[in-house]
Amino acid sequence: MADEPLKLSARDAEDLAVVSSMVQDALTRARDMTFQQRERRFLVLLDRFMWERDDGVQVKGKLHNRVRSVLHFDDVTGVQTLNVDLAAQDEVLELLAVAVTESSEASAQVELVFAGGGIIRLHVDCIECRLTDRGSPWVTRRKPEHSLDATD
Numbered sequence: 001m002a003d004e005p006l007k008l009s010a011r012d013a014e015d016l017a018v019v020s021s022m023v024q025d026a027l028t029r030a031r032d033m034t035f036q037q038r039e040r041r042f043l044v045l046l047d048r049f050m051w052e053r054d055d056g057v058q059v060k061g062k063l064h065n066r067v068r069s070v071l072h073f074d075d076v077t078g079v080q081t082l083n084v085d086l087a088a089q090d091e092v093l094e095l096l097a098v099a100v101t102e103s104s105e106a107s108a109q110v111e112l113v114f115a116g117g118g119i120i121r122l123h124v125d126c127i128e129c130r131l132t133d134r135g136s137p138w139v140t141r142r143k144p145e146h147s148l149d150a151t152d
Contacts, residue, residue, distance in 0.1 A: 005133035006052070006069070012127055013100040016110065019131050020098040023071060025049045025144035031089040033120070035079045042079060042122055044071040044112070046095065049144055050137060065137040071098075073110065074128035084118040093118060094144075100127065 010016040023046060032045035050065040085091065094115040101121070102109040108127055112120040 005067075006131065007133070008131045010127060010129040010131075013103065016098055016100055016127060016129060019071075019129055022051060022131060023048055023069070023095055023098060024051065026069070026071075026095045027066075028093050028095060029090055030084070030086045030093070033086070035076065040074065040076050040125075042073040042076045044095075045069075046071055048133070049140075053137075054143065062143070063139050063141060064143050066140050067133045067137040068135045069131060069133045072130040072132070073122055073124065075125040076122050077107075077125060078123040080121040080123075082119040082121070083116065084114060084120055098129075103127075 006022065008015075008019050008022065010019045026046035026048045028044055028046050033043065035042050046069045047066050048069040050067055053065050084093065095112060096115055097111075097113045099111055099113065100108055101111050106125070108124050110122040110124055110127065110129070112122070114120075
């Protein structure tokens with residue numbers, strides 16, 4: 001089962017939290033994101049860290065995996081950015097979370113939160129998200145790490 005490509009869908013905030021946990025620390029670039037306005041679709045190609053294969057044990061030199069994935073949102077009516085320069089096509093962006101920030105019966109806002117304070121906000125009529133792995137995983141020695149900064 002661990003070798004099967006991951007395929008998840010989300011239709012509410014709880015489902016999206018599961019998707020978010022699987023794309024945490026995924027890497028992407030502006031050139032790998034597109035808003036297809038006519039189709040009301042937003043796509044992101046990701047190099048996803050495969051948390052489902054990680055046992056949490058920190059060992060120097062341990063091998064981990066990444067896989068190419070597609071994060072797909074439907075029913076997108078608009079896209080806003082904050083601290084994300086979409087003109088910097090080759091800048092690597094690290095995705096930290098995907099979350100619903102506002103929701104009503106008629107619409108919702110979904111935010112893609114990036115390291116460094118970047119946000120892409122999707123205005124959607126309803127939550128329609130899919131995460132699908134594409135291709136074969138590859139090996140990496142780098143496991144994403146986050147330090148907790150003390151604040152006074």
